[in-house]
Amino acid sequence: MSNKLGFMGCGEMASAIIKGLLSSGFMHTSDIHATTHTDKSASAKSKILKIKVITNNKDIAKDSEIIVLATKPNQIEEVLQEIKNEVNGKLIISIAAGVSTAKIENIVDKSPVVRVMPNTPMLVSEGMCGICLGKLATEKEEKFVTEMLSQVGKVVTVTEEQIDIVTAISGSGPAFFYQIFEDIAQAGAKLGLDYEKALILALQTAIGSAKMVQNTTKTVPELVASVATKGGCTEVGVSEMKALNSSNLFAEVIRKTAEKAHALG
Ligand SMILES: NC(=O)c1ccc[n+]([C@@H]2O[C@H](COP(=O)([O-])OP(=O)(O)OC[C@H]3O[C@@H](n4cnc5c(N)ncnc54)[C@H](OP(=O)(O)O)[C@@H]3O)[C@@H](O)[C@H]2O)c1
Numbered sequence: 215m216s217n218k219l220g221f222m223g224c225g226e227m228a229s230a231i232i233k234g235l236l237s238s239g240f241m242h243t244s245d246i247h248a249t250t251h252t253d254k255s256a257s258a259k260s261k262i263l264k265i266k267v268i269t270n271n272k273d274i275a276k277d278s279e280i281i282v283l284a285t286k287p288n289q290i291e292e293v294l295q296e297i298k299n300e301v302n303g304k305l306i307i308s309i310a311a312g313v314s315t316a317k318i319e320n321i322v323d324k325s326p327v328v329r330v331m332p333n334t335p336m337l338v339s340e341g342m343c344g345i346c347l348g349k350l351a352t353e354k355e356e357k358f359v360t361e362m363l364s365q366v367g368k369v370v371t372v373t374e375e376q377i378d379i380v381t382a383i384s385g386s387g388p389a390f391f392y393q394i395f396e397d398i399a400q401a402g403a404k405l406g407l408d409y410e411k412a413l414i415l416a417l418q419t420a421i422g423s424a425k426m427v428q429n430t431t432k433t434v435p436e437l438v439a440s441v442a443t444k445g446g447c448t449e450v451g452v453s454e455m456k457a458l459n460s461s462n463l464f465a466e467v468i469r470k471t472a473e474k475a476h477a478l479g
Contacts, residue, residue: 220278221248223285230336234366312478315348326351341367344380382471
């Protein structure tokens with residue numbers, strides 16, 4: 215058995231993971247190969263990633279020790295039916311949103327399955343993944359997948375019931391933060407600052423604030439209080455956020471997104 219990682223599908227998300235695995239040195243170009251649907255995208259991806267990319271799922275599955283399902287969710291079943299005789303108990307990692315481990319296990323019942331909810335900041339090696347284990351996956355598979363995905367960001371293990379919440383917070387989360395950056399930059403522009411400068415201010419403040427939360431022993435409310443000192447302008451801004459019920463706004467954003475993620479499954 216070879217120790218190759220075989221990606222079924224090599225789009226945006228698979229490419230981000232592959233780039234991270236290669237640039238970190240965790241894997242070499244000869245350790246990873248992949249498939250796409252069309253010859254055109256196979257040769258384009260092969261050139262970009264410098265790995266073997268073909269359109270034959272069976273061949274790649276046969277020649278892999280670990281299989282990563284990375285097509286769109288509605289293509290997973292068809293791909294699994296195609297490769298099921300080549301799987302033979304190999305570890306299956308699925309990054310498809312909304313596809314349960316049980317659905318995969320129904321087709322390849324001898325395989326340990328690890329379901330992953332990744333996000334696009336993996337493209338800049340700042341990804342966030344939530345993972346959950348199928349019924350045959352053990353600590354060994356959890357450890358391997360965690361180590362692998364840690365090359366392109368951070369990883370937390372959750373239960374499968376919690377994965378929709380992960381989808382809402384970190385899978386969809388980048389879009390929420392982009393929207394907040396846009397809203398803040400537009401607000402700055404409305405008051406007379408250049409949009410580009412307002413955006414730089416918002417972005418760097420977000421990066422710095424996230425690093426503060428990561429690197430201090432203070433709690434998040436303590437950090438808020440440390441900037442929003444009594445009688446100052448920040449206190450006025452924080453009070454306005456409370457008056458506009460920002461916590462309710464985000465509770466609803468996360469709840470509705472998680473509900474939709476659940477409905478997709
Ligand atoms: N993008 C995100 O932000 C995000 C976040 C979390 C999870 N995900 C999950 O990641 C998965 C991939 O998403 P993506 O954004 O990377 O999609 P994508 O860019 O559209 O890539 C899909 C890939 O699957 C290939 N493909 C289609 N049918 C196939 C088949 N029958 N056999 C083999 N390969 C096939 C496509 O090849 P062609 O190019 O030749 O068509 C393409 O390489 C999805 O299941 C999604 O739920 C994505």
